[in-house]
Amino acid sequence: MREITPRKIIEMKGKERIAMVTAYDYPSALIADRAGMDIIFVGDSLGMVVYGEENTLNVTMEQMVFHTRAVARAVKRALVLADMPFGSYEVSVEEGVRNAVRLIRAGADAVKIEGGYDHRKLVRKLVRMGIPVMGHTGLTPQRYLRLGGYRLMGETEEEIEEILRDARALEKAGAFAVVLEFTLADVSRLVTEEVSIPTIGIGAGPYVDGQVLVWHDLLGIYENVPPFVKKYADIGGMIRLALENYREDVKGGKFPAKEHYWEFLDKDDFRRKAGRALEKLEEDG
Ligand SMILES: Nc1nc(=O)c2c([nH]1)NC[C@@H]1CN(c3ccc(C(=O)N[C@@H](CCC(=O)O)C(=O)O)cc3)CN21
Ligand SMILES: CC(C)C(=O)C(=O)O
Numbered sequence: 001m002r003e004i005t006p007r008k009i010i011e012m013k014g015k016e017r018i019a020m021v022t023a024y025d026y027p028s029a030l031i032a033d034r035a036g037m038d039i040i041f042v043g044d045s046l047g048m049v050v051y052g053e054e055n056t057l058n059v060t061m062e063q064m065v066f067h068t069r070a071v072a073r074a075v076k077r078a079l080v081l082a083d084m085p086f087g088s089y090e091v092s093v094e095e096g097v098r099n100a101v102r103l104i105r106a107g108a109d110a111v112k113i114e115g116g117y118d119h120r121k122l123v124r125k126l127v128r129m130g131i132p133v134m135g136h137t138g139l140t141p142q143r144y145l146r147l148g149g150y151r152l153m154g155e156t157e158e159e160i161e162e163i164l165r166d167a168r169a170l171e172k173a174g175a176f177a178v179v180l181e182f183t184l185a186d187v188s189r190l191v192t193e194e195v196s197i198p199t200i201g202i203g204a205g206p207y208v209d210g211q212v213l214v215w216h217d218l219l220g221i222y223e224n225v226p227p228f229v230k231k232y233a234d235i236g237g238m239i240r241l242a243l244e245n246y247r248e249d250v251k252g253g254k255f256p257a258k259e260h261y262w263e264f265l266d267k268d269d270f271r272r273k274a275g276r277a278l279e280k281l282e283e284d285g
C-alpha cells in the first residue's frame with residue numbers, strides 16, 4: 001500500500017493543492033516519486049508523447065498495462081493512477097470492469113476515465129468493487145474526431161451545463177476526484193465550488209484543487225506543447241547537446257578515454273596467451 005491514498009487526496013481539498021504529473025516509464029516515475037508528487041499518472045497521452053501518434057485514439061490496453069507496470073515498480077509513495085484508453089470502457093460496464101482490473105493488476109492504485117455522466121454506472125460499479133476512480137471533463141481528448149481538434153471548453157451555456165453535469169455525476173457515483181481539462185477558469189472555479197471532490201486542472205486556471213501536466217511538456221522534450229504549459233526545463237536541448245558532444249568525441253577519437261577501458265598491463269603476457277589461443281584455433285580448425 002502506498003502512502004498517498006484516494007482518501008488523502010479527498011482530504012486535501014481546500015487545505016493543500018494536489019500536485020500531479022504524468023510518467024510512462026521506470027526511471028521517470030522514480031524521479032517523480034522522489035520529487036514528492038502526490039499523484040503519478042500513466043496517461044493515454046503516452047500515445048502522443050511516447051509513441052508519436054497524432055492523437056490518443058490508437059492507445060491500447062496492452063500499452064497501458066506495460067507502462068503502468070513499469071511506473072508501478074518505481075513508485076513507493078505517490079498514488080499511481082492509470083488512464084483507461086479509448087474503446088476500453090465505452091462498449092459495456094462489463095468490459096470497463098474487466099479492463100480496469102487489468103490496470104489494477106498491473107500496479108495502479110486507481111483508474112481514470114474520460115467523461116462523467118455517460119459513465120456513471122461504470123464508476124459506481126468500480127467504486128463498489130473497490131477500484132478508486134477519477135473522472136475527466138471539459139476537453140476530453142478521446143473525442144478528438146468529433147471536436148475537430150483540441151479547443152478551449154466552457155464558453156457556451158450548453159458546455160457549462162455538460163461540465164457541471166459530469167462533475168456532479170462523478171461525485172454522486174463515488175469518484176475521488178475529477179480532471180478539468182482546458183476549461184475557462186471561471187467554469188473551473190464554479191465546478192470546484194459545486195462539488196465536494198477535488199478538481200485537478202490542466203489548462204483550467206488557478207481556481208481548482210490541484211494541477212496536472214504532461215512529463216514531456218513541462219520538461220521540454222516534446223515539440224507540440226499545448227499553450228497552457230509552463231516549461232520548467234529544456235531537457236530536450238540538454239539531451240541534444242549531450243548527444244552532439246558524444247558524436248563529436250566518437251568521430252574525433254576522444255571517446256573512450258583511458259578511464260573508460262581496460263588493457264593488459266603486461267604486453268608479453270598478452271602476446272603469449274594470444275599466440276597460444278591462435279595456435280589452438282588452427283589445430284581445431
Ligand atoms: N503532450 C501533450 N500534452 C497535453 O497536455 C495533452 C496531450 N499531449 N494529449 C492529450 C491532451 C490534448 N491536449 C491539448 C493539446 C493541444 C492543445 C492546443 O494546442 N490547442 C490550441 C489549438 C489547437 C488546434 O486548434 O488544433 C490552442 O491554441 O488552443 C490543447 C490541449 C492536452 N493533452
Ligand atoms: C492530460 C491528462 C489529464 C491526460 O488525460 C493524459 O495525460 O492522458
Ligand SMILES: [Mg+2]
Binds near residue numbers: 043045083
Ligand atoms: Mg488521458
